[in-house]
Amino acid sequence: MVNVKVNLGGLEMPTFLATASGTFGYGFEYVGAVDYSKLGAVTAKGIRVEPWPGNEIPRHAEVPGGLVNAIGLQGTGVEHFLKYTVPWYRQQVKGVPLIANIWGASVEGYAEVAAKMGDAVDAVEMNVSCPNVKAGGHTFGQDPKVLAEVVSAVRKATKLPLIVKLAPNVPSIVPYVKACEDAGADALSMINTIPAMVIDIEKRVPVLANVTGGLSGRGIHPAAVKLVHDAHKATKLPILAMGGVYEPKDAIEFFLAGATAVAVGTATFSNPGVVAEVYDGVVAYCERHGFASVSDLTGALA
Amino acid sequence: MIDEKCKVIEHRELGSGYRFISFDAPKIAEGAIPGQFVHVRVPALETSALRRPFSIFNAEGGRLELLYKTIGRGTAAFNAVKPGDIVSVLGPLGHGFPLKCNGAALLVGGGFGVAPLYFLARRLLARALGTSAAKPHESTSEAKAPIVKLFVGGRTKNDLLALDRFEALGVEVHAATNDGSFGTNGLVTDPLDDELIRIKTAGEKFELFACGPDPMLKAVALRATGTKSKGWISMDRHMVCGVGACYACIQKTVRGNSRCCIEGPVFAAEDLVW
Numbered sequence: 001m002v003n004v005k006v007n008l009g010g011l012e013m014p015t016f017l018a019t020a021s022g023t024f025g026y027g028f029e030y031v032g033a034v035d036y037s038k039l040g041a042v043t044a045k046g047i048r049v050e051p052w053p054g055n056e057i058p059r060h061a062e063v064p065g066g067l068v069n070a071i072g073l074q075g076t077g078v079e080h081f082l083k084y085t086v087p088w089y090r091q092q093v094k095g096v097p098l099i100a101n102i103w104g105a106s107v108e109g110y111a112e113v114a115a116k117m118g119d120a121v122d123a124v125e126m127n128v129s130c131p132n133v134k135a136g137g138h139t140f141g142q143d144p145k146v147l148a149e150v151v152s153a154v155r156k157a158t159k160l161p162l163i164v165k166l167a168p169n170v171p172s173i174v175p176y177v178k179a180c181e182d183a184g185a186d187a188l189s190m191i192n193t194i195p196a197m198v199i200d201i202e203k204r205v206p207v208l209a210n211v212t213g214g215l216s217g218r219g220i221h222p223a224a225v226k227l228v229h230d231a232h233k234a235t236k237l238p239i240l241a242m243g244g245v246y247e248p249k250d251a252i253e254f255f256l257a258g259a260t261a262v263a264v265g266t267a268t269f270s271n272p273g274v275v276a277e278v279y280d281g282v283v284a285y286c287e288r289h290g291f292a293s294v295s296d297l298t299g300a301l302a
Numbered sequence: 303m304i305d306e307k308c309k310v311i312e313h314r315e316l317g318s319g320y321r322f323i324s325f326d327a328p329k330i331a332e333g334a335i336p337g338q339f340v341h342v343r344v345p346a347l348e349t350s351a352l353r354r355p356f357s358i359f360n361a362e363g364g365r366l367e368l369l370y371k372t373i374g375r376g377t378a379a380f381n382a383v384k385p386g387d388i389v390s391v392l393g394p395l396g397h398g399f400p401l402k403c404n405g406a407a408l409l410v411g412g413g414f415g416v417a418p419l420y421f422l423a424r425r426l427l428a429r430a431l432g433t434s435a436a437k438p439h440e441s442t443s444e445a446k447a448p449i450v451k452l453f454v455g456g457r458t459k460n461d462l463l464a465l466d467r468f469e470a471l472g473v474e475v476h477a478a479t480n481d482g483s484f485g486t487n488g489l490v491t492d493p494l495d496d497e498l499i500r501i502k503t504a505g506e507k508f509e510l511f512a513c514g515p516d517p518m519l520k521a522v523a524l525r526a527t528g529t530k531s532k533g534w535i536s537m538d539r540h541m542v543c544g545v546g547a548c549y550a551c552i553q554k555t556v557r558g559n560s561r562c563c564i565e566g567p568v569f570a571a572e573d574l575v576w
Contacts, residue, residue: 025547029564032303033392033545045549053559060542060550067351067542074549074559217351269543270343270353272305272392 002286003293004279006040006261008238009186010161011097011123013040013261016294017251017279020242020265021046021101021125021165022071023216026085028092033272036096038279040261043099044085046127049113051077056209061198066217066244067266068196070210073103073130078116086120097122099163105133107153110140115157123161125240126154129192129214141167141192144179151183163240165189166231168220173227174234181235188231189240189263191224217266218244225257232258232299246274248281255282255297303395303545304329308366310387318460319372320414321381322359327366330393334361336422337398337513337536337568340368341544343390346379354380355541355563357418357513358394359464366391369417369463395544396567399534401425405507406449409473410494410522412514413461416454418536419513420464423450423473451476451497455490455518459483490514491521498525510571512536523571533571537562 004015018041024030027042054074061068076085081100089098100121104110114124128141128150140150151164164180166173168191180188193214198207206212224243231239241259244266245251251262262282267274282294291297308325315321330340341353354376360367372378383389399422407426409419426448451474456462458481465475476493477485486492501508512522513536526533539551539562546564553562554575560566 023543023548025543025545029543029545029547033305045547054549054552057550057552058540059552060540060548062351065349065351069542069548069550071549074552218349266351269548270348270351271390273390 002283002291003295004040004283006295008041008123008161008240008261009163011041011099011187013097014095015040015279016261016282017275018099018240018261018263019043019268019275020263021099021127022069023265023268026081027089027096027098030268030272031092034268035276036093038276039096041097041099041122042089042093043101043125043263044081044089045075046073046101046103047075047078047081047113048073048103048105049078049109049116051075051080058207058209061207061213063198063215065219066215067269068198068208068213068215069193070208070213072210078113082116082120099123099125101125101127101165102154103127103130105130107150110150111153111157114154117158117160119160121160123163124154124158125163125165125189126151127165127192129165129167139167141176142170144175147176148179148183151180151185155184161186163187163189165192166227167192168194168223168227173230177231177234177237181237185237187238187240187260188235189242190231191220191227191243194220194223216243218246220244221250221253225253228254228259229257245278248278248285251278251282252285252297255294256299256301258299260295260298303393305390305392306330307388308391310383310385310389311365312385313383316463320463321370321372323368323370323383325366325389325391326364327361327391328364330391331361331364331366334358334366334394334421335398335401336425337418337534338394338396339544339567340366340391340393341395341541342380342392344376344380344383345387345389346382347376350376352376352542353392353544355395355544357536358421359417360421360424361394362424369414371414392544396563397565399511399536399568401429403448403509404532405509406451406501408451408453408494408497408508408510410453410490410510410512410514410518412455412490412518414463415512415514415518415536416452416463417513419452419511420467422511423452423468423471426450427471447472453478453490453494453497455479455514457481490518494522494525507531510534520576523574523576526571534568535571535574536568537566537574
């Protein structure tokens with residue numbers, strides 16, 4: 001029997017497999033189609049203090065090897081989330097920890113939503129790929145100093161395991177990893193989508209109403225593996241890796257590059273069965289290669 | 303909702319790019335409600351990011367039937383599916399039409415928008431007759447049968463689909479084509495408006511049920527909004543997950559940005575914001 005449990009910065013995950021924020025609603029939408037017994041955590045869709053309408057449609061474009069989306073973080077706000085969404089999730093899904101993904105337009109906004117979560121959820125993941133309205137719209141995740149500031153503020157606001165989801169579009173991930181470490185983060189998650197754009201050449205207009213969006217899916221997987229590898233070399237913080245996990249091989253690559261846990265995302269849209277397929281395949285790999293525990297795979301490059 | 307591995311029974315061209323496909327899908331067929339849809343993993347597109355959504359044309363005796371038009375890369379790839387193939391079908395999904403109707407049920411379809419209306423007509427008639435399938439010719443209490451009429455529009459007569467199946471149910475069919483090749487020369491709202499004038503003059507009750515292109519849906523919705531008659535509008539927005547998880551397929555409603563896949567695809571006319 002392979003030990004499938006992992007510890008992600010204090011979050012005890014019953015299995016090594018999670019779902020990525022934005023691809024799995026608030027966690028209960030896939031009941032009936034996904035084998036939840038194989039999930040170690042569900043990451044809910046991004047939540048901020050106030051409700052947020054998101055972008056106009058079109059919000060997505062299918063491209064070879066992936067999906068470009070600009071949903072725009074539509075959400076009901078933290079009060080509704082705590083009053084209705086979390087209780088409904090707990091009723092529908094038993095035994096799978098819930099990670100709240102949070103965002104804000106200011107440092108204070110992040111801290112407030114984190115504080116309001118109390119202990120209603122099992123961990124907090126920060127989306128730092130949002131524009132800082134007070135600092136001219138520059139994203140929090142693209143300046144190590146600003147990143148340290150917002151992570152510190154959230155650290156003070158919550159006792160929950162704190163995961164920071166890093167943006168991939170930086171020259172080197174290392175200063176960002178260090179900033180998170182110094183500011184008290186418990187874990188990293190990576191990667192967020194890669195900024196992208198699709199144009200309708202007949203109409204000569206951007207396909208997305210938001211003009212630009214984020215690329216996810218198969219195509220981004222090797223880029224994500226590289227960033228996980230870079231980050232793992234620079235820190236002892238555990239990493240929740242995501243980006244183009246469609247089959248067991250993709251998850252195993254992440255573990256070998258340094259991940260502690262892995263999430264499926266866009267693959268779920270075409271195949272909700274990906275959860276069971278990846279779980280079973282990783283366990284079979286461990287058996288075949290003599291790993292007693294999935295956690296032994298972390299950084300186990302020969 | 304289930305991800306069912308379904309065997310293709312029949313798949314044929316109906317002409318003008320329209321196709322009919324049926325699956326052995328006992329689990330999905332059992333729970334399906336008219337107006338709901340299924341999300342199909344197109345085999346030749348399995349490395350692609352998304353499934354393709356299709357309205358349920360009929361679900362009966364463990365069979366799932368779809369009617370679709372080849373319009374893009376996904377449906378073109380779907381053409382290659384052959385009888386005997388196994389296809390992953392996620393469903394039944396979304397909120398369908400209500401199956402109670404106060405007065406006459408006026409069904410309004412444009413092009414392949416008739417697909418969910420056939421399933422609806424069959425269920426409305428079956429419900430009134432107290433049978434699991436609509437067999438009006440076997441009914442002994444003719445007076446109990448509800449009035450179900452279909453108003454169908456298309457560019458040409460080749461865009462009017464499955465009329466024989468509606469007629470076999472005993473549904474009165476009123477057609478309109480843009481080129482006058484069949485029925486009224488004009489829009490589907492032309493014969494519909496004639497009926498609405500007649501029905502209102504007679505003081506009768508009715509509800510509208512519509513599926514088709516957006517301009518037609520708006521025209522139908524506006525004929526119900528602000529009246530005592532309900533309108534039920536099946537919207538079509540490009541979908542990603544199909545289960546309410548991704549928030550891509552937004553339809554503006556009085557509640558804000560609603561998800562077409564789970565809060566719809568059937569919306570009350572009065573809730574829609576155009």
